[in-house]
Amino acid sequence: MFKLFPGLLVLVAALSLSVHAAPRGSGPSVKIFADSLGTNAQRLAVGLPPLPPKRRATGTRSVSASPSPSPRPPTTFTGHLEARSNNGTTVGFVKNTAGGVDGIVPPSDPGTLEVSFSTTATPGAPPFSILATNPAFPPPFNVGGNGTAALGSGSPDVVAINHVGFTSPFSPPSIDAGGESSIWSYSTSTKEITAQWINPDGSHPTTFIGWNSTANFLFLSGDLSAYNHAHSPAILQLVSTLPS
Numbered sequence: 001m002f003k004l005f006p007g008l009l010v011l012v013a014a015l016s017l018s019v020h021a022a023p024r025g026s027g028p029s030v031k032i033f034a035d036s037l038g039t040n041a042q043r044l045a046v047g048l049p050p051l052p053p054k055r056r057a058t059g060t061r062s063v064s065a066s067p068s069p070s071p072r073p074p075t076t077f078t079g080h081l082e083a084r085s086n087n088g089t090t091v092g093f094v095k096n097t098a099g100g101v102d103g104i105v106p107p108s109d110p111g112t113l114e115v116s117f118s119t120t121a122t123p124g125a126p127p128f129s130i131l132a133t134n135p136a137f138p139p140p141f142n143v144g145g146n147g148t149a150a151l152g153s154g155s156p157d158v159v160a161i162n163h164v165g166f167t168s169p170f171s172p173p174s175i176d177a178g179g180e181s182s183i184w185s186y187s188t189s190t191k192e193i194t195a196q197w198i199n200p201d202g203s204h205p206t207t208f209i210g211w212n213s214t215a216n217f218l219f220l221s222g223d224l225s226a227y228n229h230a231h232s233p234a235i236l237q238l239v240s241t242l243p244s
């Protein structure tokens with residue numbers, strides 16, 4: 001069943017990112033986490049849309065019970081995307097500017113992105129779109145891969161992470177959408193969000209998330225070392241949390 005948890009239940013997702021060392025730089029390892037947005041009342045107070053209604057009648061707390069139904073309905077997660085180093089130090093948040101979501105800003109910066117996504121987070125769940133819920137930019141409002149390149153081992157090509165139109169899971173890049181949106185997956189066990197880009201020919205390249213800290217550029221890559229071969233790569237993780 002779809003459960004809403006008022007209060008403080010925090011669900012943590014993680015986006016696995018690989019940080020690109022600046023040219024000549026030693027790449028810091030970074031992770032990204034997200035803040036909780038709280039209850040619907042709190043969401044409304046800050047101008048966010050309420051979360052989808054429970055499927056059960058209001059007042060029904062299905063804490064006990066629930067004869068495990070086979071297909072689990074998706075859960076909605078909302079929050080910020082926060083960057084942390086591997087040692088836990090907060091580096092910043094995925095940004096929200098008139099130009100989109102293409103980069104990371106310091107924790108003190110007010111221009112951080114708030115997002116929402118729904119998934120069962122079960123193995124084999126289809127990839128989902130991440131929706132920007134406080135966009136400072138014009139439509140479209142999905143966070144995805146903004147480009148149409150083919151990624152793959154040995155290729156230095158990358159696709160920017162930015163706002164794109166909606167595309168269905170496993171769809172190749174759409175020129176109309178500006179790329180692909182339903183590319184994200186979430187594991188509650190590892191708390192990691194990963195990306196799976198679909199190439200124009202329909203193939204599924206192993207997809208990494210990279211961040212060029214010099215350019216403050218977030219992107220998808222099929223081969224980080226090909227992109228960054230002259231520099232030492234590091235690992236960045238993006239984590240989004242949300243009680244919903």
Ligand SMILES: *[C@@H]1O[C@H](CO)[C@@H](O)[C@H](O)[C@H]1NC(C)=O
Nearest residue numbers: 027028029085086087088089
């Ligand atoms: C944690 O990592 C960051 C980025 O690599 C670094 O700047 C900071 O000094 C580290 N903090 C500690 C306590 O190791």
Ligand SMILES: *[C@@H]1O[C@H](CO)[C@@H](O)[C@H](O)[C@H]1NC(C)=O
Nearest residue numbers: 140146147148163164177178
């Ligand atoms: C990026 O997405 C926008 C729509 O958000 C689109 O107009 C633009 O063409 C896309 N860029 C690329 C390289 O596909």
Ligand SMILES: *[C@@H]1O[C@H](CO)[C@@H](O)[C@H](O)[C@H]1NC(C)=O
Nearest residue numbers: 020023212214215227228231
């Ligand atoms: C990162 O971006 C900067 C500025 O655009 C560029 O000069 C540099 O080559 C990029 N790093 C890598 C590893 O491509």
